[in-house]
Amino acid sequence: MFVIPNATIKRVEAICRNFLWDSSSEYHRVPLVGWDRVTLPKDAGGLGIKKASIWNIAAVGKLVNWIYTKSDRLWIKWVDNVYLKGSNWHDYKPANDASWTWKSICKVKEKIKDGFIDNLWYPHQKGYTIGNGYDWLLGTHASQPWSVIVWNDWNIPKCSLNSWLIMQEGINTKAKLFAYGVCTDDRCILCETQTETSDHLFNYCDFGKQVHELIEEWIGRSIPTINELMITNRNNMKWKAMALIQTTYRYCVWTQRNRARHELCVERPVIVFERMKKMIRSQVRRKYPNRDGRSDFDAVGSLMRFLN
Structure with a gap:
């Protein structure tokens, strides 16, 4: 005071x-x-x-x-x-x-x-x-509909922070670095076909698409986009699990992109997927320890495969 x-x-x-x-x-x-x-x-x-x-x-x-x-x-x-x-x-x-x-x-x-x-x-x-x-x-400020996805209580904290940076256009993509004169081109370092923007990396990059397909094959269903999650029911376990998948996916793709840029090493999509799978399974176990087979966890449906 x-x-x-x-x-x-x-x-x-x-x-x-x-x-x-x-x-x-x-x-x-x-x-x-x-x-x-x-x-x-x-x-x-x-x-x-x-x-x-x-x-x-x-x-x-x-x-x-x-x-x-x-x-x-x-x-x-x-x-x-x-x-x-x-x-x-x-x-x-x-x-x-x-x-x-x-x-x-x-x-x-x-x-x-x-x-x-x-x-x-x-x-x-x-x-x-x-x-x-x-x-x-x-004062009052307009609510951001994506905030409930980023700060979903199922998320891994470092993935939430990374997703927040992405939503704020705070990550240093090659498109941004090229505009600053830091690098000589703005091509995506993972697929080398298009300009590396955040929208491209997480929605259209061939590398990211392959990781995405592996995830969908694993859980047995399609994954809603960020925009789709904004307008769906936010109070059920399946929604929280999908938000967890989206934020973890973005974190893993971004860390792989950074490794490709700084270490000149691009891992196969399946390796990134396995790393992501391990993170998600560990987080679900942390949220629901020793609850395999109980009715409240059954609400997640096909996402029970996380613990298999």
Whole structure:
């Protein structure tokens, strides 16, 4: 609840941003996704990381709320006696010779005062909290329909993060690198026939198609696309299993593409499939240990083959 100087907040956010992309507090890599998008809620397309600048305003807002509600605290009585002197807090303006901290608190009051009606915080009946103050300051953002697929609770975490990057166009495909002048051509390194974009890699690449066919042969049914998953029932096990397959498939194809680029080694599709199969089987066992044959797992239907 202390007022943190802007320079300090910027440094804190820089450390968080650099650590996210490079596991270091110093700047070494260009961020793949802008910080403003990273700090959005997950359902709005972000990672749900709190933005320090907004969080500090919300935290100082707790002091503002205490003054609004005339909380029975010694500090509030001191503020009323030294600064307010009976003034209406909602319309109060600090004097020019007031302290920096008090002026900063008053600036925060101006930013959040529209959230107070009759000196009470109106969005939540339980009163002001730093959490609901942060949400109010962050505002509303359009929900991204793909977020439920990316953050499906059946997914493997590293596959979820990889799929999030893909959805945000954050992966460095050859098309992007070629536009930056980093590589000499933009041909797909796996099939060498078309421009390597994320859409090509995961939907049209011959290498990916072969992996896809092996998966469908394994589970005995076709796999819904990401767009199809967005519009189907999201509350059953079969949907969660399909989301798990899609995110794991994208992770395995992307890691194979990176290995082909950096190690000049393209494995056969069946090897990538076996690796993916092992990851999926392990994740299903983790979600449903020792449940082979039970009715709740039977709802997955042909996906019972995961454990065979």
